[in-house]
Every structure is written in C-alpha cells, then in structure tokens.
Amino acid sequence: MKTSAKTLAYIKQWNQEHPEKRKEYKKRYRDNNKEKLKAYYEANRERFLEAKNAHYQEQVADDSWRNEKNRKSREWSKKNLEKRSKISRNYKDKYPERVRANSDRWIKNNPERRREIARAADRKHRAHKLNLNENFTAEMERFVRKFWGNRCAICHRKQTLFNKKLSMDHWLSLVPADGSQGHALDMDNAVLMCPNCNSKKSNKAPIEVFDIHTVTMIEDRLEQQQEEWSNL
Numbered sequence: 001m002k003t004s005a006k007t008l009a010y011i012k013q014w015n016q017e018h019p020e021k022r023k024e025y026k027k028r029y030r031d032n033n034k035e036k037l038k039a040y041y042e043a044n045r046e047r048f049l050e051a052k053n054a055h056y057q058e059q060v061a062d063d064s065w066r067n068e069k070n071r072k073s074r075e076w077s078k079k080n081l082e083k084r085s086k087i088s089r090n091y092k093d094k095y096p097e098r099v100r101a102n103s104d105r106w107i108k109n110n111p112e113r114r115r116e117i118a119r120a121a122d123r124k125h126r127a128h129k130l131n132l133n134e135n136f137t138a139e140m141e142r143f144v145r146k147f148w149g150n151r152c153a154i155c156h157r158k159q160t161l162f163n164k165k166l167s168m169d170h171w172l173s174l175v176p177a178d179g180s181q182g183h184a185l186d187m188d189n190a191v192l193m194c195p196n197c198n199s200k201k202s203n204k205a206p207i208e209v210f211d212i213h214t215v216t217m218i219e220d221r222l223e224q225q226q227e228e229w230s231n232l
Contacts, residue, residue: 070139071232116141119168127174127184134184140229141168144190147225152194153218154201154210162194169193171222173203188226191218 015022030037041048059065077084092099107114116138127134145166150159152166159166171191172183183189193201206215 067232113138123168123185127182130174130182132174132182132184134186136168136185136190140187140190143229143232144168144187144225145192147228148192148221151192152197153191153221154197154214155194157194164195166192166194167198169198169201171206171218173205175203176205177203178205186226187229188222190225191222 059069120136120138120141123136124134145168150166151157168185169191170183170185171189174182174185176182201209206218210218
C-alpha cells in the first residue's frame with residue numbers, strides 16, 4: 001500500500017523535531033535486523049553504490065563542503081598520526097588488489113594531481129637531505145597557486161603566457177647563497193614565480209635582488225597567505 005503524502009510529511013516533520021530519538025530507533029533497528037539488512041544490501045548493491053556515488057559527486061562540487069571536509073581531515077590526521085598510519089597499513093595488507101586497482105584508476109583520471117603529489121614528494125626529499133622538516137603538500141600547492149591568481153608574484157604575468165607551470169618558489173631560499181641555514185617551503189615562504197624572475201632571484205636573499213617596496217609587499221602577502229590557510 002502506498003504511503004500518503006500527508007503521512008510522509010508527518011514522518012519528515014517528526015524526524016526533524018526528534019533527531020536523537022530517530023537516531024536511537026535506527027540504531028536499534030540495525031542491531032536487531034543485521035542479517036535482513038545485509039541480504040537487502042547485497043540484493044541491491046549496484047543501486048546503493050550508484051546513489052552513494054551520485055550524492056558524493058554533488059558534495060564534491062560544493063567548495064564549502066570540500067573545504068570543511070579537508071579541514072576536519074587535516075585536524076584528525078594531526079591528532080591521530082599513528083592511528084591513521086595503522087589504518088592505512090591494515091587496509092593495504094587486507095585488500096592489495098583493490099588498492100592497486102584504485103591507484104591505477106586514480107592515476108589515469110588525475111594526471112595533474114599525480115604530478116602535484118610527485119613534486120611535493122621531491123621537495124620533501126630535497127629538504128630532508130638538508131635536515132629541514134618540510135611537509136608542503138599538493139593541496140597546499142593548489143592553495144598557493146589560487147592565492148596568487150596563477151600569476152608571478154614579482155612581475156604579475158599570467159600562467160597562460162608560459163609553456164610550463166609557474167615555479168613554486170622558496171621566498172627565503174632552501175639553499176641560501178651565503179651558506180646560512182636554509183628555509184623549508186611553507187605557507188609563509190611559498191610564492192609563484194615565472195622563469196625569468198625565478199632565475200633572477202636564484203638562491204639569493206630577496207633584498208639583494210628586489211627593491212624594498214617589492215620585498216615588503218611580498219612579505220605582507222605571505223602573512224596573509226599563512227593566515228587564510230590557517231583559517232580553512
């Protein structure tokens with residue numbers, strides 16, 4: 001028998017007014033009907049997966065949802081490093097074929113993201129050899145490129161004028177020309193530079209290459225960049 005619109009409206013209103021009771025009833029039902037629910041899921045697995053994927057795609061398209069999810073994920077990971085590593089290892093050990101298939105599919109569908117991750121790993125490796133603790137992720141690189149509007153921080157020329165991506169440069173060099181302590185890439189030290197400006201700066205201190213107005217402007221922007229990233 002088809003449920004009337006009036007009854008459906010009442011159920012919806014009751015659920016909204018009694019979220020804790022609804023949660024309790026759902027948990028009790030799941031606990032008392034595990035085999036029944038499992039059988040129903042297996043019989044309708046494809047339909048469930050399609051609906052789940054469609055819902056996820058809608059959420060991913062929402063910038064606010066994605067930013068909030070990433071923020072919560074970063075917070076949890078920072079507080080649970082060992083637990084996160086253990087969960088990842090256990091999953092890989094239990095489902096090696098699934099992990100490999102997912103990895104191959106992701107690489108095929110996300111070539112640019114793969115290159116971002118590779119660049120991040122290379123930067124971390126170079127910093128580690130210099131005894132510098134650096135964890136500048138691919139997500140941080142995307143944020144920096146968006147923050148600077150995909151323009152060179154010095155000459156302001158657009159990314160589209162060049163044949164390759166603008167460089168993710170250390171404002172204070174990783175290996176300073178004067179032999180002093182190097183600086184890891186971080187939100188308060190990451191700028192975009194075109195090939196010409198990057199070559200001009202090289203590994204010198206900014207004040208040795210650019211005028212005081214440019215240096216002050218860049219460093220003010222770096223403070224703003226650090227603050228906006230911290231507030232995500």
